[in-house]
Amino acid sequence: MADILIVDDEPVHCDSLQLFLEENGHRVSIASSAEQAFDLVERTPFRALLLDIRLPGLDGLSAIPRLRSRLGDAPIIVMTAFGTLDTAMESLKLGVFEYLIKPFSLSDLRGVLRRALASEATAPADPVTPAPPAGDAEAPAIIGTSPAMQRIFNQIAMVASTDVPVLITGESGTGKEIVAQTIHRYSRRGGSRFVPVLLAALSPGLIESELFGHARGSYTGAESHRTGLLEQAAGGTVLLDELGDIPLSLQVKLLRAIEQREVSRVGEDLPRRIDARFLAATNRSLPDLIARGLFREDLYYRLGVYHIELPPLRDRREDIPELARHFLSRVSALHPSRGFSSAAMDELLNRPWRGNVRELRNAVEHAALVSRGTLIAPSHLPLPLGGLPPRPSGSGVSMRSEVERWLKERIANEDPQTWKARLHGELLTEVEDDLIELTMRLCQDNQSAACRVLGVDPKTLRSKLATASLKRRT
Structure with missing residues (x-):
């Protein structure tokens, strides 16, 4: 049995933890702020402390030195749903026993608490003091607030x-x-x-x-x-x-x-x-x-x-908006843009991202170039890795159905003897002309951008544009 203090301003979370800890034989006190916790530690020699980082008034990390002065060597277990690499590093510097990412399982808490209380029987280790990061303004940052990335931050800190x-x-x-x-x-x-x-x-x-x-x-x-x-x-x-x-x-x-x-x-x-x-x-x-x-x-x-x-990007989609805005800010000096439309952000959130964060960064840089300073729209984004998007299921019109409709019309209106000789070439020509025309329109007649979207060299694109122009005149 141990006296344990929970410092958290979420009543539902506190009630759940209190019930669990009391069922395991502990005595539990609750504080909804750091200031309330200061009063409680003056009266009770708690053997462990569960401390949330985000609190009204003084935050949890800032409260640790004063709490530590009263708790002595009692282990402090930090809880957070909004951790960053900096908070993980600061927690380690302050000598916290463990850094739990919300939501965590009660079985995980049981194991951490068992180890924390057992640590009292041995001499406490000196807090590890991480070195401050080397000053490099251009150093790449790890972006993300998802639980998956918070666990990575904790591992890096340790x-x-x-x-x-x-x-x-x-x-x-x-x-x-x-x-x-x-x-x-x-x-x-x-x-x-x-x-x-x-x-x-x-x-x-x-x-x-x-x-x-x-x-x-x-x-x-x-x-x-x-x-x-x-x-x-x-x-x-x-x-x-x-x-x-x-x-x-x-x-x-x-x-x-x-x-x-x-x-x-x-x-x-x-x-x-x-x-x-x-x-x-x-x-x-x-x-x-x-x-x-x-x-x-x-x-x-x-x-x-x-x-x-490291988790794939598809397993931490909640980080995509922050990542996209970060990558856009890094190229804004060369290719200024007003941001992402809601439709473009929905497209980013729903792509498979087989190339993970690297593919997302390349897609944002491409869109910033093509958009020419306007709000980034879905049309400014390159195709996903792996080629054309999959055909939609259920509602909507697929490329396959359009080809089928076109083919049935031609078969119904043409002499069967001419099918093999002409249809293949006609379809390819018609699709290619439309593809080039639409791409040039979406790229605002920027041939360099259109070449990158289509994957063709400038000489090829100029030749096909000239051919299409000749067809229109004739």
Whole structure:
């Protein structure tokens, strides 16, 4: 049994937590503001505190120092539905025990509370103080307020101040390199180099030299000494990107470099010490590669000490408006736009986004260019990855039904002997002419923009426009 204080201004949430905790044998007090909590901690030696961040008056994080002065080492568990990377980092700096994302399950709370109360029996660990992020105004930001992204913020906050290797996985375009850069910026190494190594892009014959360096004369063409990428990251962070594409022959040498903190340049016997943190990223399933004998299990466990799995954009659609406005603001200087129409935003919210955040960014930049400073409409957006949108089901007119209608009309009114000779070419010509005409209209006669939408080169487009113009005159 423990005395527990809940500080939250949502009565329904408080009632639910109180009922659950009392059923588990605890005594519960409730405060709806930080100011009420200050009065309660003066009278009762609470053994744990559940604290919401958004409160009327003083916010939860700002209240922690004063609460801590009365609670001593009692664990503080922060609760929030509106977390950001900054709040996660600040919570860690203030020494909170756990950072729970609303809505959380009662079973999750039970586990956290059990660990929190057990921690009282041991000497409390010193709060981890994350380094302030390196000052870089152009550094890419991680955007999102969805529960999925709040969990990512919490993970970044927990791991940034350590030196453990981190494995970042997720589909292509989810932002794995940006997460790696953020971990680096908030770490004690943030003032040193961040060295991304795109393993799949390195020449198979030179990959060892690129990573570890080489001595002069070690092979034909090695006319001078070369410092490898791992050495270049001295004091900083290395990102091993597309880790799943590294050849087996090199994996054992990479494992040794990570474990021993040293590399041997090609053509040298004397190892050189390195001081770098290792992060890795991949969109491939490493366990599957291990099962197929294509990836070393020991390297997987060495680099996967901590694992961050990034969600695809389709699993956090509530972040799309904020992401779209962010990307639009970044290109507004070159291609000013008044924003998104409601129809355009609905289109963004409903697309499949197979290319994830990267595809969304490209779509917004494209629309900003095509819209020419006007409100972005659905017509300004490029086609989704994978080609034309799927045919609508239920109501609406599909391309297939239109082709069928056109074909039936021609068959009914023409000599069957001419079908094979003419219909195929006529349909392609008619569809192409309409496609080009409509695209030029939507792009406001901007041929460069129309080329990007259609995927044709300018010479081809000019030729087809001239042909269409000739047809109209004749």
